Amino acid sequence: MTELLMGLSLGLGAGVTPGALLTLVITASLRGGFRSGVRLACVPLLSDLPVVLLAVMAVGALPQVLLRVLSVGGGLYVVYLGVETLREARTALPPRPGEDAPSSAREVMRGVVVNLLNPHPWLFWIAVGSPIFVSAWGRAPAYALVFVGGFYLVLVGSKVALAGAVGAGRHRLTSRGYRLLLGASGALLAVVGAVLTVRGLLPQGL
Template identity: 80%
Template sequence: MPELLMGLSLGLGAGVTPGALLTLVITASLRGGFRAGMRLACVPLLSDLPVVLLSVTAVGAMPAAAVRVLSVVGGLYVVYLGVSTAREARTAEPPRPGADAPTSAADVLRGVVVNVLNPHPWLFWIVVGSPLFVAAWGRAPASALAFLAGFYVVLVGSKLVLAWAVGAGRHRLTPRGYRLLLGGSGLLLAGVGAVLTLRGLLPS
């Protein structure tokens, strides 16, 4: 099922790419161990519902030609993200904690607010996720749901793995290991973006 593979690949890239939420996950894990990081890793399951619903509704109302243009734009955007991530991986360092120590419920709420106000999830779902979901839903709803499930399983799962690596032992997540993980996800993202671009350009 190609939609499932797309969801898994995009979820990995989104899960390990540096950003506000990943920094909160690492910070919580460094300060409070795996359980604290785990709560932050699950924030997308709480915060992304309005983002997904609004984006899918908007894209679903567009004509087919506009969705195809959006698919090409989204594919090129993913290629850009992949190349940028792979380049940054050469000198990237694992995120370090900031000045604020996290507190369980307050930290989860903070993560939800950060994620909802972050433009990146909105941009991803408008130009990448929603065109894929809408096109798959038109062919077979099960494929669209597989894409959604694969994306969030790996998105949250990759953050959980990072939280465990940091929380279990401060030296488990070495700079080299982090760079390899980040570089691999960047190359994967670039490949997925190329496939998405071709799918938007080629007739169905």
């Protein structure tokens, strides 16, 4: 249950935090409607596999004490992200589209490239996601899979929901709803980061 809650909370934070991929999702939704936005929202399912595998293999080879240190550092990093997101939420505006209008296949390919070159997924999986995954796998593989499943369910689902809102309202997306969603995700990130930090400091580890 803990792994599921962490996966859902971290997924929401990653899903609605402003960034290159979120901008592409909104751009596609404004131009082509809900279906175009959904294609971009699903990009992490295509691009994150090598990131996750490399990060988990690297972290899985570390001694337990370094894994705990990594957990504390990752927890503090998530707290920082949560606080920054809360600060941004007070004045944030939904990203707006650029000037070019690429084809659907080109949009998806650009999203994959953008996500692979984006340092944030790498940082997240090395510092936060992999320590949780490795620790959960040690207790029971099902726990680790629940964490990953919950994370990507909400990561992709939040972007799909935003694509639906943008596609339905197109250029009339309100800033208030976007700020409320950002604020909620920031609060969740801060709480999850605090939990990760405490768990890393406990004698039993993660």
